[in-house]
Amino acid sequence: MAEEKELKNLVIQGAVYKTTYTKRFENRVKYVTPDPNELYSFIPGTIIDLFVKTKQKVKEGETLLLLEAMKMENQVRMPFDGEIVKIHVKKGEVIPNRHLMIEIKPTK
């Protein structure tokens, strides 16, 4: 099974090993530091209501949208005082997990 695969490099503590990769290793998600100005879905679901518009000023804690998932309505709220930069979802849209919903920026 393993012999048929092409040998690749795996670096561990400075040493370069010739070996093969597993599917799980190849498909691993590269870590990106989360950007506080991007609101991603935390569960797949449906956008059942959207309360804000682009450029709107929003206070911390105000509800931006309702994401329905697992028979629950999840309120997505503003994490800090700021402004809506861009909205990436529409009312009624079904979105997967980790989907960019809204871009925001803090008030200076």
Next chain:
Amino acid sequence: MSLRSNVLDLRKRKKEVQKGGGDKAIEKQVKMGKLTARERILALLDKNSFHEYDLFVEHAAKDFGMEGKTLHGDGVIIGTGTIYDKPVCIFAQDFTVAGGSLGLMHARKITKIMDHALKMRVPLIGINDSGGARIQEGVNSLAGYGEIFFRNTLASGVIPQISVILGPCAGGAVYSPALTDFVFVVENISKMFITGPSVVKSVLGEEVSMEELGGAKVHAEVTGNAHFYAETEMECFDQIKTLISFIPRSNLKKALPHKPKAPLKGVKVEDIVPADPRIPYDMRDVLKSITDGSEFFEVMERFAPNIIVGFGRMNGETVGFVANQPMVLAGVLDIDSSDKAARFIRYCDAFNIPIVTMEDLPGYLPGVDQEHAGVIRHGAKILYAYSEATVPKITVIVRKAYGGGYIAMNSRHLRADFVFAWPTAEIAVMGPEGAANIVFRKEIAEAENPEEMRQQKIEEYKEKFANPYVAAAQGYIDEVIEPSETRARILHALQVSENKSASMPAKKHGIPPF
């Protein structure tokens, strides 16, 4: 009525019930590419050895129009028989009877044979092929599952429990196989999941086929729920028989010895392994160079292939092998391989099977994904499993044994009974490249030609530390051996360990890092 007519009546009744769900349902089963429950039992057990119990049990449902219906055997066949002349208890769900759905009496039959297996200390084999809970029986059906799970847990580590998934096994039903020792799956036939594709779609909007969600390959390669994968049911039964031949009947016994055989000629261990620790080879070839008849029966072959676990024989006796596989991910320990090895080690320890560890690894796999997924607690499992195991434990360090990986792979410090090392072994806190960068950081940075200095320092470190003799000087390694002596040394170590007596402090149970 004469006795004769009574006998004829019995035969007639038996024949009727043994038809299961009837011709139409059987035809459907065959169309799905599946054998019937009865055919499966007969194919797996020794010829004419099967004896069935509770054939005339009927279902207990009283609602939703069920009261007038007959369900032959209530959709499950239970009994006893033999494999290679050794007794087993067995149940097989009959999908042709109400989709093999589990009701109260169905569950009672299963728990009856489970109790029997536990009391008689014989292996239990469960063939799963069921649509799930019998909705018409409501909470009685749930109670049935609970009673089965409880017994699976009681029997765990006492008798071997084998689950064979030959059809759907969905919802709560999956937890019985998950609690057993070995799960067998067959391509296109086995389907296991907690929630099926339709629920996944309606709730989460994710489109997935049954095969992609919980088919045989998925469980053999991705989830690690299955231990053996076969293309056909008959191949699966052969695998079960082979497994049975390797393991003891219960935790009170040892596996039955077979006739000792020498490894096949022409398999020379010293020709397999390159001296450069960065060049891979297939560790299975090393295992086959030392086992009886060069036979190795691999467990979880497709899951976390960076570690190899499985059974072989040494001088006729069953041995459990745990070995790093340099051919995949350089043989690192990671979450999946630690989990896989730890479980196998605990199996061997519970069932009196000596463990031989073949070591060649650069350490644990670095990465954010590993750290965030909990490589600390998962990696700890292998330390726990080796430390608590009291069966004979033998380690052969083939090449690399760096850092935490060295400690984890049945080192002297976790109470290995015998530790051998090849002259190619490098037992060190890390590989020469990493160590030189740290130890000689200043010299390298201040050198006129840092790269040249780095290479020089790596060589220096290699010379001094990347060998078995530093560890041997401390007694952490018992003997540095020539590769060609490996089999003979293991055989001798096993012979010396035959009456090993070791125990853990008295306790109710430990708290392994689950």
